[in-house]
Amino acid sequence: MGLHYIGFILPLLILLPNLLFIFFAPRYVPSSITAPPGILTVLERAGQISCFTLPILFGHRIAVQPITSLSWLMLICLIFYYMCWVRYYRSGRTFSMLFKPLGPLHIPMAVFPVLYFSLLALWIESLLFAAAAAVFAIGHLTVSWNTYKQIG
Template sequence: MELSMGLHLKGFIWPLLVLLPNLFLIFFAPHNIPKTVSPPLIFTVFERIGQVTCFTLPIVFGTKIAAQPINLLTGLMLICLLIYYLCWVRFFRSGREFSMLFKPLGFIPIPMALFPILYFILLAVWLNSYLFAIPAVLFAIGHFVTSWSTFSQIQ
């Protein structure tokens, strides 16, 4: 499928929806961050590369995003966001305890990692784009492994 480059407001909105709660950490840092948590470096690199590309590609290809019809995939993306936001509410209501960033949600392990991963994978599927899928997979691998590693280390 053809990808049309160009800025559009919708291209800024989709990644911003995931990034927004994270911005609160600038002013409201978590409490009780362990000093010894260290995920494997290669997965941190994958995570960072995936983050940068997952957040910039929608901006660069905003006109492509704006042309997409709203459908079941966008509904699933919004459900992922809603659950992700609920996890952020849980984190802030806990007094910003670091461990809450990794606490399972029922049977779902590390939901604050899984739902952004699902969101960006669904975005790639919605756009029918390998260009978006590759960074989403890199992000998924890196974010899942670093989050799982951190979760395991703080248990």
């Protein structure tokens, strides 16, 4: 445990496009979208908070890890995630683009952050990080799938 700048950078890399989202909200949001069950939103938020804070608290542990295929896979997930964000902004911020499949992969903008944090857990061999990623996965993927099915 211990702070290290790497622990701040890793969650920030996933968070950056979402910060733009605050200022450039989606357009053409269907009024018929219903909120998911409250427990799923709670799980999603708990997972997000955990996945964003644990790397900060355990930054030193992350910083001493050697670069492996898992860290390269994290980078690949990040690149695809950014590609999805570029696609969203190029579409004129159309709401449905947040959920549009990328090839055969449904809800890629939910899948890539989940994979990113799951790979981080594997990379540093942490059950605590894995638990946070699992909670995030259950909440985020289910909430996103719920919305995807409503607009699809």
